[in-house]
Amino acid sequence: MNEIRTIQPGAGEAQDEGGTLPHNIEAEQQLLGAILTNNDVFDRIASLVQAHHFYEPVHARIFEIAAARIQKNALASPVTLKAFLEDDEGLKELGGPAYLARLAGAAISTFAARDYAQMIYDFAIRRELIRLGRDISDKAAKVDIASEPRAQIVEAEQALYKLGEQGQSETGFQSFLKAVTDAVNVANAAYQREGQLSGVSTGLIDLDRKLGGLHRSDLLILAGRPSMGKTSLATNVAFNIAKAYRRGTLPDGSEGAVDGGVVGFFSLEMSAEQLAARILSEASEVPSEQIRRGDMTEAEFRRFVEAAKELEACPLFIDDTPALPISQLAARARRLKRTHGLDALFIDYLQLVRPATAKDSRVNEVSEITQGLKAIAKELDIPVVALSQLSRQVESREDKRPQLSDLRESGSIEQDADVVMFVYRDEYYKEREKPGEDNLEAMAKWQEVMERCHGKAEVIIGKQRHGPIGTVELSFEGRFTRFGNLVKPWQQGQDAEGF
Numbered sequence: 368m369n370e371i372r373t374i375q376p377g378a379g380e381a382q383d384e385g386g387t388l389p390h391n392i393e394a395e396q397q398l399l400g401a402i403l404t405n406n407d408v409f410d411r412i413a414s415l416v417q418a419h420h421f422y423e424p425v426h427a428r429i430f431e432i433a434a435a436r437i438q439k440n441a442l443a444s445p446v447t448l449k450a451f452l453e454d455d456e457g458l459k460e461l462g463g464p465a466y467l468a469r470l471a472g473a474a475i476s477t478f479a480a481r482d483y484a485q486m487i488y489d490f491a492i493r494r495e496l497i498r499l500g501r502d503i504s505d506k507a508a509k510v511d512i513a514s515e516p517r518a519q520i521v522e523a524e525q526a527l528y529k530l531g532e533q534g535q536s537e538t539g540f541q542s543f544l545k546a547v548t549d550a551v552n553v554a555n556a557a558y559q560r561e562g563q564l565s566g567v568s569t570g571l572i573d574l575d576r577k578l579g580g581l582h583r584s585d586l587l588i589l590a591g592r593p594s595m596g597k598t599s600l601a602t603n604v605a606f607n608i609a610k611a612y613r614r615g616t617l618p619d620g621s622e623g624a625v626d627g628g629v630v631g632f633f634s635l636e637m638s639a640e641q642l643a644a645r646i647l648s649e650a651s652e653v654p655s656e657q658i659r660r661g662d663m664t665e666a667e668f669r670r671f672v673e674a675a676k677e678l679e680a681c682p683l684f685i686d687d688t689p690a691l692p693i694s695q696l697a698a699r700a701r702r703l704k705r706t707h708g709l710d711a712l713f714i715d716y717l718q719l720v721r722p723a724t725a726k727d728s729r730v731n732e733v734s735e736i737t738q739g740l741k742a743i744a745k746e747l748d749i750p751v752v753a754l755s756q757l758s759r760q761v762e763s764r765e766d767k768r769p770q771l772s773d774l775r776e777s778g779s780i781e782q783d784a785d786v787v788m789f790v791y792r793d794e795y796y797k798e799r800e801k802p803g804e805d806n807l808e809a810m811a812k813w814q815e816v817m818e819r820c821h822g823k824a825e826v827i828i829g830k831q832r833h834g835p836i837g838t839v840e841l842s843f844e845g846r847f848t849r850f851g852n853l854v855k856p857w858q859q860g861q862d863a864e865g866f
Contacts, residue, residue, distance in 0.1 A: 389493045390422035391486055398483040399426060400474025402433055403444055403467065408477050409437045412484035420491035425457040429467070445471050499526055518723065521694040524701065567628050567711055567750060570607025572852045573839045577828060578786065581608075581711060581750035585832075586741040588717070588780055590755040590769065591790035592762070596824060597754045598637065598715055599645065599848040600790055604752070605630045605713050606646050609683040612710075628710025629682040631703050633696060635719035639685040645848050646683075650674040654846040682707065693739035694723040697746075704747055712747070714740065716754035717780070734779035741783045755780060757789075767796055771829045787830040792843060794821055824850060 398416070401408045418434070421427040432451045433443035441447070445467035452458050458466060503523045507516070566580025581587065581604075591597045611627030634642045648655035651674035653667045663671060684703055691699075696714070703709050714720065717740075722732040737753075744751040757773045769789040774780045781787060824843040828836045842851040 388422070388497060390490050392423060394483045394486045394490075395421055395423060395426045396470055397474060398480055398487060399429055399433070400470040400472075401477045401480040401483070402430075402437075403448070403471040404474050405477045406437050406443055408480045409434065409443075411481055415481070415488055416484045420488050422487075422490065422494070425455065425461060428452070428455065428457070429470075499523070502526075515724075518694070521698060521723075524698055567608055568611065568626075569604045570611065571604070571839075571841060571850065573841070574826060577835065577837060577839050578831070579834060581752065582785070582833070583748050583750060584745045585750050585785040586737070586744050586783060587750060587752045587786040587788065588755050588774075588784040589752055589788050589790065590757050590774055592757050592767075592769070594795055595790045595792055596843060596848070596850065597790050598642075600824075600826070600850050601713050601715055601752060601754055602632075602642060602645050602848075603649060603850045605632050605683060605711070606649065606681070608711050609681040612682050629703075629708040630684065630711050630713065631700055631709050632683065632685045632713045632715070633691065633699075634685055634687045634715050635689055635691060636715055637687070639687040642685055642687070646678065647671060647674055648847050649849040650678060652847055655848055690719065690721050692721045692723050693736050696720060697739060697743050700743055700747060704749075709747060709749055712743065712749055712751045714751070714753040716756060718756050730779065734783075737779045737783040767791075768825070768827060769829075781830065784830065785832040786828065789827040789829060791825045791827055792823070793825070794823065794843075823853065 398412070402412075413434070416430075418427045418431040421430055429448065429452065432448055436443040436447065445464070448467055449464040452467070453464060458464070462469070503519070506519055506522075566578070566582040566585075568575055568580050569578070589597055589601060608627050609630045612629065613626040615625035632642065637645075644658050645655055647653075648658055651667070651670040653663060653671050657663055657667070658671065684707065686699060688695075700709065700712055717736060718733070720736045720740075722735045723739075726732045726735065740751050740753050743749075755774060757769050761767050761769050761773050768791050771781050771787060773789075774787070822842055822844065824841045826839045826841060828839065830836065840853045842853045843849070844851070
């Protein structure tokens with residue numbers, strides 16, 4: 368550490384156990400000197416450099432204290448920082464509080480501060496890459512039955528992704544101040560949208576009101592019996608998000624989605640072409656079975672082609688690889704976020720995802736999958752919507768509305784999810800209760816019931832960690848596999864979109 372007792376020109380390389388670690392002590396000194404001389408410099412470099420990017424621990428502590436004071440609109444200078452660092456052992460080695468004065472006195476210019484900050488950041492990333500490389504090498508060299516090579520690859524990719532996104536491979540503990548700031552920013556985003564949403568809009572007004580949109584880092588489970596419309600609802604919401612996508616400058620100054628978002632859709636059941644046909648059916652209002660058969664009028668075909676042209680620019684990415692392991696699914700989601708961005712992820716459906724390693728029971732396998740999906744949501748900071756099948760016990764009940772206990776392997780799904788929703792269409796069951804033509808009274812009652820539930824669907828919110836539970840009514844057009852906003856009786860004659 369003798370090299371930084373006084374301010375010496377030139378970049379140095381420090382020795383570490385495994386070799387040399389790149390750094391530039393003078394750039395750190397110049398940047399700190401510029402900040403202590405002119406606190407406005409901090410605003411220009413705050414988005415680029417943080418305390419952990421400094422190589423010299425004393426410099427990291429000086430930067431941290433200076434940053435905390437500047438953010439409180441207090442002065443950060445050698446004199447004001449002296450009181451906080453008088454007992455710092457590392458600073459004593461460098462000459463004590465007089466070192467702060469030397470930093471400020473030797474600062475050459477403030478206009479080059481951004482260049483120094485970039486250099487410090489670049490060296491920090493290089494050091495982190497070296498450390499990661501050594502870790503990967505050491506783990507690969509150590510033959511351990513508990514650590515398979517495939518798992519090591521996933522782990523290494525995850526660490527590299529974090530490093531690329533956040534400038535560090537491990538976050539560790541963060542101060543409560545940072546957590547509070549993040550919470551205020553989320554509340555501010557909702558306030559800017561007139562108190563409506565803090566998450567990504569689903570495009571379904573009543574569902575948005577109940578959920579507040581799809582929230583970042585949340586795992587949402589959308590469950591239902593076959594033919595209830597799970598995939599239809601998921602594709603509708605995914606399409607609505609992608610269709611509304613608008614890129615711009617976010618409140619923190621970074622570039623991103625200011626409306627809608629980039630959507631990733633893992634279709635493990637249907638092919639990409641079948642899924643696209645469903646979305647085109649909804650957009651063009653041509654029944655999907657007609658699209659499949661090619662049985663369209665000229666007007667319908669023109670609508671179909673025009674809808675296809677409009678959808679070309681939609682940032683909706685479909686992966687239809689069957690039986691994907693959860694580790695592969697996470698790796699592909701990371702890659703999509705790195706290359707195109709990612710604001711929401713859909714998985715159709717949960718029971719078709721494979722665990723990374725075979726387990727002794729199906730419950731343990733599903734538990735690993737749901738925990739993996741929740742980890743993806745937190746790591747990529749996006750909402751993850753996973754579809755799920757329900758057990759047959761629903762069919763044996765009088766009231767066939769699903770509940771939490773109907774989830775297959777329910778323990779882990781119910782536990783790990785932030786939101787659990789069920790799709791239910793009463794019309795589906797009532798259609799199958801049609802009485803005989805000769806029973807006129809029963810037929811009249813049946814027709815009355817059918818009229819009441821025709822074209823309607825319910826989304827039952829059975830669990831919501833951050834909000835109320837309850838039922839949301841939606842319209843459903845089976846011909847186009849489309850869910851929409853339901854016009855209430857008091858809204859007749861008005862535009863439902865205005866509500």
